Amino acid sequence: MTATAPGTREMSDTAGSMPRTSIATVCLSGTLAEKLDAAAAAGFGGVEVFEPDFVAAPMRPAELARAAADRGLSLDLYQPFRDLDHVDPNRFARNLVRLERKFDVMDELGCDLLLVCSSPLTSAVDDDALLIEQLGAAAQIAARRGKRIAYEALAWGTAVNDYRHAANIVAAVDNPALGTCLDSFHILSRGDDPAPIADLPAESIFFLQLADAPRMSMDILQWSRHHRCLPGQGNFDLQTFIRAVQASGYRGPWSLEIFSDVFRHADPYRTARDAQRSLRYLAELATEAGPSTPSAARDVVSIRVAAGPQMAPEVAKTLSHIGFDLQGVGSETGLRLYRDAEVAVVVDTTVGTVWSAPGIAPDMPTIAQIGIRSDDPVAWADRAARFDVPVAPVAAPGATAGADSDTEVVRLNVTETLSIDLRSPESADDWQRRFDLVPRDARPPAELFTGVDHVGLGIGTAAWEGAMLLLRSVFRMSVDDGLDVPDAVGTMRSQALTMDTDSGSAVRIVASMVPTQLDGHGPLRRRGGLTHAAFACTDIVATAAACRERGLVALPIPDNYYDDLAARFDLPDDLVAQLRTYDILYDADSDGGEFFHFFTPTIGEDLFFEIVCRRGSYRGYGEPNSPVRVAAELARGGTDLPGSE
Structure with missing residues (x-):
């Protein structure tokens, strides 16, 4: 076995006197x-x-x-x-x-x-x-x-x-x-x-x-x-x-x-x-007081998609269909900024960074960074350091190569292909101004979304345990019971993690364990797609109609699903008809909470976007519908069914 020993720097105590x-x-x-x-x-x-x-x-x-x-x-x-x-x-x-x-x-x-x-x-x-x-x-x-x-x-x-x-x-x-x-x-x-x-x-x-x-x-x-x-x-x-x-x-x-x-x-x-x-x-x-975490983590303000030159046009087209308009271009960075209301998606068109990690191919666009607004990124950096998690100031998206680091942005690497950036309110607003402005689309802004509901990630088995520990220890994310979700391509272990924020919203990550490459690096592809960003809205039918008007052809859901939906839930006939019309899926919990969502088709081998609407106390992610989505993606023709020629 070959292993390289890391530095032996002793970690400082996180809770006063540390036991032996x-x-x-x-x-x-x-x-x-x-x-x-x-x-x-x-x-x-x-x-x-x-x-x-x-x-x-x-x-x-x-x-x-x-x-x-x-x-x-x-x-x-x-x-x-x-x-x-x-x-x-x-x-x-x-x-x-x-x-x-x-x-x-x-x-x-x-x-x-x-x-x-x-x-x-x-x-x-x-x-x-x-x-x-x-x-x-x-x-x-x-x-x-x-x-x-x-x-x-x-x-x-x-x-x-x-x-x-x-x-x-x-x-x-x-x-x-x-x-x-x-x-x-x-x-x-x-x-x-x-x-x-x-x-x-x-x-x-x-x-x-x-x-x-x-x-x-x-x-x-x-x-x-x-x-x-x-x-x-x-x-x-x-x-x-x-x-x-x-x-x-x-x-x-x-x-x-x-x-x-x-x-x-x-x-x-x-x-x-x-x-x-x-x-x-x-x-x-x-400790009697429990964990002491920095205050004022607020919300997810940005998602960065590593698309590369091959898949960037397809990612851009899908973003446009769901309401994101191009706002700026980093002429020297290869980054393109898309916005809807307060939500920003940055598309990285370059080959490099993420694709230098084994297992990430140019036809496999992926989410590479999640940006979270925080009143005190430095406090989060101090907390990470106490757990011996490397942190560093990073250049803001849109800054030119060699630009001074933005000291109000702290980056933590969760896996070799995913980082979380903690941004001060000033940085969360200012970095978007560093892009070169582009002519605005003649149509009015869509303004469909209230924020990022959750981010879905595929994490390889080799990185899984370390990522879970980092998210729970440094970010103090709470976990739901893990689920084994069966679908048309196998059974997948899924784990939801949540960090409540001072804004009353929540930062949610749904992690799914996928096999690691034979060389030990990077997750293997999973047919049907897995990585996604889910955007929250207040009116799912109106949002679906607006997306269709902008050119979206949502992932088509079979009629059998809606026949079964009418049998399982006591929903009005006209509501079921609307859900059927716009390919919207539905779930409800025992406390009366409801969850509506629809999907874009998968882009390349893995990435898709999800639009969701929560009502009441619903805390899940529509897990019963996951096999339906995968089967619908396979049937779409983008991925061959098992055993087909």
Whole structure:
């Protein structure tokens, strides 16, 4: 494996005193030496030695101890020791011999803490009195050897699968060499209440392991082995969990134990840096006041589309059809400014920047930048820096090459092809004046849209976890439960993220996971299109009529959809007729909120635009209609159907 270690600059605290951090070697890819290098480069204080990593390594125990010390790392935990208790006393006696051998290894490692998991076997002891006796015998050996045992309740344990049960067993043994290990995955995956953790004696909690996970309905063991993720990348309520841990008085290390198919293939340095960032985010959540984010993020003021010379005319024509008029041209930058009311779309006609990223082809126009108005971009830059996210002032769109950077604009790269720019109100207005004006269209401005409702993005699997963490930690975006959306070309994982703003509106991103190129860079294309900007309006029928008058032929929706719509929803016949006429799709929630939307055909391989109208408290994105849109795009003739010649 080849990896380039990033700089080892220590990150500043985000929430006052940062706990000492640790990471299990299983979280990282590569050899054991590479894992240690990555953990040290990211600023971790210690590691958990995952036994399979150690067994497969050429380093002897003393060599591993020296290698860790040379990198400034402590060996915080040796794990896991499985299936200690047993209903067969002879087998249990053999397990105690095995325990002694592990302590021999730990002597050479210089590590005094061993993780012992509750047993998932049918031979596990299901009588508390006998289990207390057996764990007590193990604790006596540990005490004699100068070691400690952290007993962990596996979520799939046969007799002990609840942290409260494990804590009661530990309390009954009453030996200072035996304590508990609290693991957020094993507790939260079962839906257990973490509040009672606050009542556990701090001295009885020997270790803390942390992991997040997306909500899934599946076997817990498979969930655990393949789908854990870093805090801030999943859907667990880690804020409540970590506050209960802190209330107990636990002051030991915060350690990450992540079993992830994605991390097993990822650059260990990038994973380790994301991992350290996730713990700083969690530390911020743990504070009594909660996260302190800069105020006055307002709204999305601009979208930049990287179209290139080949697709720029098609993008421009579609924008014109939906109400955006050309307002200015950057003669030296290749940027073209289109506006409707307060919404700006910049089309980049050059070959470069985005297409230098592998996987982005000239016939694949994409959204490359989202501009957000903020009263204090510098405060956002400071926040990003606290999470070790690179930021820099950038030249404003329309500025000539070599122009002075606009210090009121701060750019954060979310992926290798997408950035978010935070703009002061002055910059949000002034940068548009830097374009050379063009003659105005004779027709009056359309003024159809009130703003950007949301932006839809395809993010490759390799970049997915890092992008989710950045959006949640730096921008404090909240997440809905992820969805698996099936359509005519497969099933796609979708995640909606929202940042509420001081203006009362919201910045919304709908991210969809798509496969990454074989070279590890850039998302693969997905038939039917995926990347889009959705513009908000107040009257969907009037807007659709205006767009048609300007030349738009909306994505045609089959009559079958409207026949079914009339059966599913109690809508007036004349409304259904209007929706059918203008190819408008519809959805409603249980609280009476409504969502109307229509689409442009896909431009090139991926990009399209969406027009939406929300009514009431509707918070979704018309997800039930997504398969209809994809099927309609395939049927349009721009993309062959599966199996066609």
